[in-house]
Amino acid sequence: MLNFRCPNCEITADETDLHCDGQAHIERFGAGASDDDLETYLFMRHNPKGVHFERWRHVFGCGKWFNAARCTVTLEVFGTYSAQSLVPPKSLINKIKKKRPEWEGFVK
Amino acid sequence: MFSVTGLNGASSNGSINVKDAGLIGMITLRGDLKSDAIAKVIKVVTGTNIPDQRQCVFTSKGATAWMSPDELLVMVDYESVDATIAKMEKSLQGVHSLIVNVSDARAVFELTGSSIRDVISKGSPADMSSKILPVGEVRRTRIAQLAVAFWFTSDTTARLVCFRSVAGYVMDWLENASEKGSEVGFH
Numbered sequence: 001m002l003n004f005r006c007p008n009c010e011i012t013a014d015e016t017d018l019h020c021d022g023q024a025h026i027e028r029f030g031a032g033a034s035d036d037d038l039e040t041y042l043f044m045r046h047n048p049k050g051v052h053f054e055r056w057r058h059v060f061g062c063g064k065w066f067n068a069a070r071c072t073v074t075l076e077v078f079g080t081y082s083a084q085s086l087v088p089p090k091s092l093i094n095k096i097k098k099k100r101p102e103w104e105g106f107v108k
Numbered sequence: 109m110f111s112v113t114g115l116n117g118a119s120s121n122g123s124i125n126v127k128d129a130g131l132i133g134m135i136t137l138r139g140d141l142k143s144d145a146i147a148k149v150i151k152v153v154t155g156t157n158i159p160d161q162r163q164c165v166f167t168s169k170g171a172t173a174w175m176s177p178d179e180l181l182v183m184v185d186y187e188s189v190d191a192t193i194a195k196m197e198k199s200l201q202g203v204h205s206l207i208v209n210v211s212d213a214r215a216v217f218e219l220t221g222s223s224i225r226d227v228i229s230k231g232s233p234a235d236m237s238s239k240i241l242p243v244g245e246v247r248r249t250r251i252a253q254l255a256v257a258f259w260f261t262s263d264t265t266a267r268l269v270c271f272r273s274v275a276g277y278v279m280d281w282l283e284n285a286s287e288k289g290s291e292v293g294f295h
Contacts, residue, residue, distance in 0.1 A: 008177050009162060009248075014233045017249055060250040062176035 004056060007080050008064035019059040023052070024067045025087060025108055049073055051096055051103050053088055056080075069096060111186070114215040114275035122286035124221030126279065129267060132216050133189035135182040136175075137196070139205030149199045153192050154182055164246050164259045173246050173259065181257075181269075186211060215275030217268040217282065219258075224266050225295035228258065230285045236295055238263075252281055 002015040023045050029037040046052065052072050057065050065083035069092055070076060078099070079092045088106055096103060111131055119127035139146050147158050154170030159180070164173040170184040184192050189211050196207050219227075225236040234241065234249040241247050243260040250256060251270075254277065258268040270278045 011162065011247070012235070013249070016233050060255050061248045062179075064176060 002070065002075055002077060004066075004068055004077055004080050006058045006061060006064070007066050007082055008058065009062040011058075011061060013058060013061055017058065017060045019057045021055040021057060021065075024055045025053060027108065046107070051078070051100060053106070055083065071100075111212070114272035115217070115279055118276075118279050120279070120283040120286065122283060122288050123223050123291050124219055124227050124282075124286045126282045126286065127218050127220075129216035129218040131186035132211065133170075133184040133186045133192065134209075134211045134214055134216075134269075135184070135189065135193060135196070136208045136210050137180045137182055137205065138178050139200070139203065141174075141178060141180065143203065145200060145203045146205065149196050150180070150182065152199070153184060153196060162245050162247070164244055166261075173257070175246070175248065175257070181210075213272055214269050215272045215278070217270075217278070219266040219268060219282075220264060221286075222264050223286075223291055223293070223295070224260070224264070226292040227282065227286045228268075229292070229295070231281060232256075238295070251278060254278060 003012055004018060005012045026041065029041040050071055050073060051069060053067060053069050055065060056068050066080050067083055067085060067088070068080045069078040069088060078096045081089050081092060093106055113128050113131055115128035117128050137146070141158055150156060150158055150172055154172050155167035156165040156172045159165045159172050159174040162174050164171060170182065173181040175181050189209050193207055193209055200207070228234070228251065229236045231251045232249050234247050241260070243262060246257055246259045248257045254270055254274050256268055256270045256278070258266055260266045
């Protein structure tokens with residue numbers, strides 16, 4: 001069972017109170033973009049064995065979105081942060097690096 | 109016009125007492141909860157301050173519950189809802205906000221008994237310990253697969269709010285979960 005602390009209402013909720021919406025920090029391409037960019041935006045996703053950044057919504061709670069970093073192997077949650085971030089906070093990246101020295105770092 | 113609640117006075121008496129809380133005026137207010145204009149209007153209509161994160165505050169006039177970083181649930185007399193909304197809309201003119209009467213879109217339960225925490229735990233992932241959910245704190249979560257919100261008004265009384273359309277189901281669920289002989293005795 002995954003437990004996340006929602007940064008909006010500061011409640012620790014389990015995954016059944018939440019809804020996952022896939023990879024976070026996706027760069028969006030719209031009208032006028034090249035076919036390659038549009039394809040990447042629409043279809044190409046990371047599928048890491050290890051550290052993953054995701055968007056979650058506290059759907060049965062405050063209804064707000066947030067981002068989370070977790071491990072897809074051990075289900076360890078490294079932390080949650082505001083959905084209004086273009087990249088994960090430095091402190092969180094440092095924390096993950098300490099725990100997973102082999103991790104290649106955040107890739108957009 | 110004749111109004112009834114979604115529960116129409118239903119009640120059950122198992123390990124806890126579950127009953128229809130009756131007609132309650134409920135208004136959803138969304139906006140910037142840090143703004144003075146909203147603080148002022150809340151003070152006027154319920155007599156309370158803006159509740160802190162996840163809190164529910166009461167006066168004899170009404171109650172205000174924190175629902176999300178930009179949403180409050182304002183509770184007043186059922187009969188005075190329309191007048192209250194008119195008052196709120198007038199004083200929030202020009203302030204980015206949303207005010208909706210949800211009185212008839214919700215059902216409210218009054219729970220009484222010493223094992224409310226155990227009963228809700230049977231179908232909700234919320235941590236029901238009194239340290240995590242003390243009296244006066246609102247928890248929005250689910251029971252079975254339905255969105256609910258509840259808060260304790262004392263150690264042995266609580267209020268639970270759900271959508272009106274599922275009121276009958278939640279009533280059945282609570283009745284079943286509080287059946288005599290099924291006490292858990294954990295909390």
